[in-house]
Amino acid sequence: MRQSQRGQVDPFIVMDVMEAARRAEASGRHIVHMEVGQPATPAPAGARRALAAALEEPLGYTVALGLPALREGIAGLYRRWYGIDLDPARVIVTPGSSGAFILAFSALFDAGDRVALGEPGYPSYRQILRAMSLQPVGIQTRIEDRYQPRPEDLPTDVQGLILASPGNPSGTVLRRGELAALAARAGELGMALISDEIYHGLDYGAGFHSALEVTDKVFVINSFSKYFSMTGWRVGWMVVPESHIRTVERIAQNMFICPPHASQVAALAALDCEDEARANLAVYAENRRLMLARLPAMGFDRIAPPEGAFYIYADVSSLTDDSLKFAGEILETAGVAVTPGLDFDPRRGAGTLRFSYAGATSEISLGLDRLAAFMAAR
Amino acid sequence: MRQSQRGQVDPFIVMDVMEAARRAEASGRHIVHMEVGQPATPAPAGARRALAAALEEPLGYTVALGLPALREGIAGLYRRWYGIDLDPARVIVTPGSSGAFILAFSALFDAGDRVALGEPGYPSYRQILRAMSLQPVGIQTRIEDRYQPRPEDLPTDVQGLILASPGNPSGTVLRRGELAALAARAGELGMALISDEIYHGLDYGAGFHSALEVTDKVFVINSFSKYFSMTGWRVGWMVVPESHIRTVERIAQNMFICPPHASQVAALAALDCEDEARANLAVYAENRRLMLARLPAMGFDRIAPPEGAFYIYADVSSLTDDSLKFAGEILETAGVAVTPGLDFDPRRGAGTLRFSYAGATSEISLGLDRLAAFMAAR
Ligand SMILES: Cc1ncc(COP(=O)(O)O)c(C=O)c1O
Ligand SMILES: Cc1ncc(COP(=O)(O)O)c(C=O)c1O
Numbered sequence: 001m002r003q004s005q006r007g008q009v010d011p012f013i014v015m016d017v018m019e020a021a022r023r024a025e026a027s028g029r030h031i032v033h034m035e036v037g038q039p040a041t042p043a044p045a046g047a048r049r050a051l052a053a054a055l056e057e058p059l060g061y062t063v064a065l066g067l068p069a070l071r072e073g074i075a076g077l078y079r080r081w082y083g084i085d086l087d088p089a090r091v092i093v094t095p096g097s098s099g100a101f102i103l104a105f106s107a108l109f110d111a112g113d114r115v116a117l118g119e120p121g122y123p124s125y126r127q128i129l130r131a132m133s134l135q136p137v138g139i140q141t142r143i144e145d146r147y148q149p150r151p152e153d154l155p156t157d158v159q160g161l162i163l164a165s166p167g168n169p170s171g172t173v174l175r176r177g178e179l180a181a182l183a184a185r186a187g188e189l190g191m192a193l194i195s196d197e198i199y200h201g202l203d204y205g206a207g208f209h210s211a212l213e214v215t216d217k218v219f220v221i222n223s224f225s226k227y228f229s230m231t232g233w234r235v236g237w238m239v240v241p242e243s244h245i246r247t248v249e250r251i252a253q254n255m256f257i258c259p260p261h262a263s264q265v266a267a268l269a270a271l272d273c274e275d276e277a278r279a280n281l282a283v284y285a286e287n288r289r290l291m292l293a294r295l296p297a298m299g300f301d302r303i304a305p306p307e308g309a310f311y312i313y314a315d316v317s318s319l320t321d322d323s324l325k326f327a328g329e330i331l332e333t334a335g336v337a338v339t340p341g342l343d344f345d346p347r348r349g350a351g352t353l354r355f356s357y358a359g360a361t362s363e364i365s366l367g368l369d370r371l372a373a374f375m376a377a378r
Numbered sequence: 379m380r381q382s383q384r385g386q387v388d389p390f391i392v393m394d395v396m397e398a399a400r401r402a403e404a405s406g407r408h409i410v411h412m413e414v415g416q417p418a419t420p421a422p423a424g425a426r427r428a429l430a431a432a433l434e435e436p437l438g439y440t441v442a443l444g445l446p447a448l449r450e451g452i453a454g455l456y457r458r459w460y461g462i463d464l465d466p467a468r469v470i471v472t473p474g475s476s477g478a479f480i481l482a483f484s485a486l487f488d489a490g491d492r493v494a495l496g497e498p499g500y501p502s503y504r505q506i507l508r509a510m511s512l513q514p515v516g517i518q519t520r521i522e523d524r525y526q527p528r529p530e531d532l533p534t535d536v537q538g539l540i541l542a543s544p545g546n547p548s549g550t551v552l553r554r555g556e557l558a559a560l561a562a563r564a565g566e567l568g569m570a571l572i573s574d575e576i577y578h579g580l581d582y583g584a585g586f587h588s589a590l591e592v593t594d595k596v597f598v599i600n601s602f603s604k605y606f607s608m609t610g611w612r613v614g615w616m617v618v619p620e621s622h623i624r625t626v627e628r629i630a631q632n633m634f635i636c637p638p639h640a641s642q643v644a645a646l647a648a649l650d651c652e653d654e655a656r657a658n659l660a661v662y663a664e665n666r667r668l669m670l671a672r673l674p675a676m677g678f679d680r681i682a683p684p685e686g687a688f689y690i691y692a693d694v695s696s697l698t699d700d701s702l703k704f705a706g707e708i709l710e711t712a713g714v715a716v717t718p719g720l721d722f723d724p725r726r727g728a729g730t731l732r733f734s735y736a737g738a739t740s741e742i743s744l745g746l747d748r749l750a751a752f753m754a755a756r
Contacts, residue, residue: 001595002537002570007485007625009632038438048433051640055426059610060416095473095612098635102480107385111489111511127632133489133511159380192380217379232437232639234473234612247385254387254505257476260638261610262429 009127013342017327021337032367034355035337037168037311039229043266044276047230050269051262059261064253065245066093066237067264073271074237081200082210090239092248093267095259097198097223097236098124102255104219104238105132107247108160108192115160118149120313120344120352122168122196140347143315146172147304151185161186164196165208166308169344169354171199173206173307180214193218198236199309201227201277204285206307216241224263226309227277228270233263284310287357287364294368295355298375310358313341317351327353334374336367387505391720395705399715410745412733413715415546415689417607421644422654425608428647429640437639442631443623444471444615445642451649452615459578460588468617470626471645473637475576475601475614476502480633482597482616483510485625486538486570493538496527498691498722498730500546500574518725521693524550525682529563539564542574543586544686547722547732549577551584551685558592571596576614577687579605579655582663584685594619602641604687605655606648611641662688665735665742672746673733676753688736691719695729705731712752714745 014035021031042048065071068088075088094100101124109115111133117125119138126136137158141147147170154161163182165174174182179195186193195211195218211218223236240248252258270277291312295303302315320326323340331337341352357364392413399409420426443449446466453466472478479502487493489511495503497516504514515536519525525548532539541560543552552560557573564571573589573596589596601614618626630636648655669690673681680693698704701718709715719730735742 001619001621002486002568003622003625004484004486004488004491006488007629009628011628012631015631040436040438042434042436052430052433055430056420058418058420060418061609095477095638096635098633099473102633106382106509108380108382110382110384113382124632124635127628131484131629131633190380231439232636234634234636234638241379243379244381247381250387250389250505251385251509253390253393254502255476255480255509256612257474257502258610258612260473260612260641262640262644263638266640 006131006133009130012123013324014339017331017337017339020328020331024331024335029335032336032363032370033359034357034367035339036356036358038231038358039226039280040359041229041280043230043233044228044270044273046273047266047270051266054265062258062261062264064256064258065249066259067268070264070268073268077271078210078212082213084210084212086212086239089245090242092238092240092252093259093264094236094238095256096225096234097196097221099256099259100221100236100238101125101128103248103251104194104221105129105134106251107244109134113160114158115162116155116158117162118147118164118167119347120147120169120341120349121164123343125162143302143304146170147313148172148174148178149182151181154185154189154191156189158191160192160194162194162196163211166199166202168199168309169311169313169341170304171306171309171311171313172304173203173208176209176213179209179211183211183215183218187215187217195220197221198223199226202281202284202310203308204288208308212239224267224270229277229280230267230270233260233266235259235263235267283361284357286361290364290368291355291357294372298372310356312355312357314353314355315351316353321350323350323353330371330374334370336370384509384511387508390501391702392717394702395709395715395717398706398709402709407713409709410714410741410748411737412735412745413717414734414736416609416736417604417658418737419607419658421608421611422606422648422651424651425644425648429644432643440636440639440642442634442636443627444637445646448642448646451646455649456588456590460591462588462590464590464617467623468620470616470618470630471637471642472614472616473634474603474612475574475599477634477637478599478614478616479503479506481626481629482572482599483507483512484629485622487512491538492536493540494533494536495540496525496542496545497725498525498547498719498727499542501721503540521680521682524548525691526550526552526556527560529559532563532567532569534567536569538570538572540572540574541589544577544580546577546687547689547691547719548682549684549687549689549691550682551581551586554587554591557587557589561589561593561596565593565595573598575599576601577604580659580662580688581686582666586686590617602645602648606645607655607658608645608648611638611644613637613641613645661739662735664739668742668746669733669735672750676750688734690733690735692731692733693729694731699728701728701731708749708752712748714748
């Protein structure tokens, strides 16, 4: 049976590490998970309570753009977080931010269009683009720029630009002025701007700015996955310009029908659970403190400033030129799963590792002990 | 800000009817809903109980292809329903069958490829194809063929074929021999075959056959939405040939990460709730009996044999040449919302209506009284 060209997206290299970790655990070993990109905590208690109370209702298809109360609640976040007065009509609830990318790419780009993105970056941008017959155009960013693109880095012959702040794997944040300069340059060049803000809320003092603070000509994408600890629930959202609401609505009606109803009920209640989200953040903050106190002394000293999210991205090119093999050794010898950089940066990822600190503090602490022993014995 | 060509998919005409129905209800009128394509019942009680019990768990991302137990449970359905021994590795859990279409089209077709489908048919096939830069090629089917294509109808210059049995809006079922002949012809022509079987389980004596009974070279798509009464939960599945598992897995990892975890937990338990599904079916069967007893006498006598699903598709071309206007009159005068055929069949839909009988029997009965009075007064 036929296979398409566009379906031939790259495999995730981290899957090999995860599979090896699973096998080690199946054989009885204890593994510390610094490879996973998700909270270990459940959805906020209030969210789960709200869903439990709604389980007698039919929970059929909702309207494609999501429950009106949820869209209003999300607009309220923009007031609380950024002081922005946002029309809830511009808020589109999506099946995870992943679903938002599919909608955005469909609404903005035609087959063959080129879309720029920073490397290192979230690997699925590239793969979703390919699966939709679009061409990812990587911008090699610099550690001294916190792995974020400069306006002068933007290619002049592309139709779109994806920004991510905080970025994955870098954890670095674009300042307001940087966002404004990038948005302005993208506008000059006629590029559609997509801003991935899914780690907003997870910052450690640097603060964070939405692209909506500097322009309305942007698709802003966010999610309940990370800050609200609801990865498996598949609820995200997208803020689009007034001019694109109808287009996105029609695509969403056909491609998704609606985001999961039960998850929308939970997400609506989660908006009132910022206390719990902040408690999770305090755990990440402590994990991050431990990481920063110990990783550099072990030899992981060339790292991007970990301003947000729950990742530390380390340049280990002085230690290895094969990060996959190196991650394999760390897993095998130290019992710590980490992510080789290859998925994030096809060109330089053989010399980088990502450490996630989304787990419990006791696990992170144990993992650091093991990493220290491993590095000392090398 | 730029808009894509492919994002300009057709609006749903039924939305106008639904909006008019909503306005009528807001003004205090009672409306009978024969336009909705979903059960009025909640998910099976066992499914909801299982989820309630799982709410303390983290419910993070699952693996992309879905919970292994759910994939096994679905494979078990194929044994129970069709006597097929199916390797669970070939079962892919998806975010609704809608998500399955996105995966199938990405894995099988490249931009510009042409995909054939019967008209009348589920409108989103066409629109998803367009949004993915593919070209839908409509096959005008005949009422005397139960609105299903014949092998000799298949165009010779297309890369794919979508079959639907029971079809929406027709409710008609392909016999085993018809499926085999269509699959064989598609194979000869080098077309990838996609079989939409999402209304399986909802039949009234005609029985139903999976395309998997006649070939392994097929993407079979199904869902928990209809038979298991779980539309809003967004869980479907797809059975793919062995040769396509890895491709679909990679696309799913990137495009969706995973289907909603809470919904997968509920769906797994729903597999053990066929009693409740059959009780819902008994309600539809009674509704269908009422419909068939009364609609023809009112003048809706040219209908496709309603063998499955919960729809009756009527040719009303002797009554009107503007089904949208006619549906508007029925809503306005009789207080019954029905679906004009335009979304299903761009060419002949101005002369057709779809009646859904997925609602409660009391509502269907009331709706029929109102329709009878309306038609008598015409
Ligand atoms: C930068 C970034 N964007 C988007 C996503 C997708 O998240 P979701 O679909 O759960 O909202 C992820 C997930 O890890 C991510 O790291
Ligand atoms: C024929 C047909 N296929 C697919 C779908 C999509 O259903 P879901 O995504 O809920 O599984 C529908 C929904 O009405 C349908 O009628």
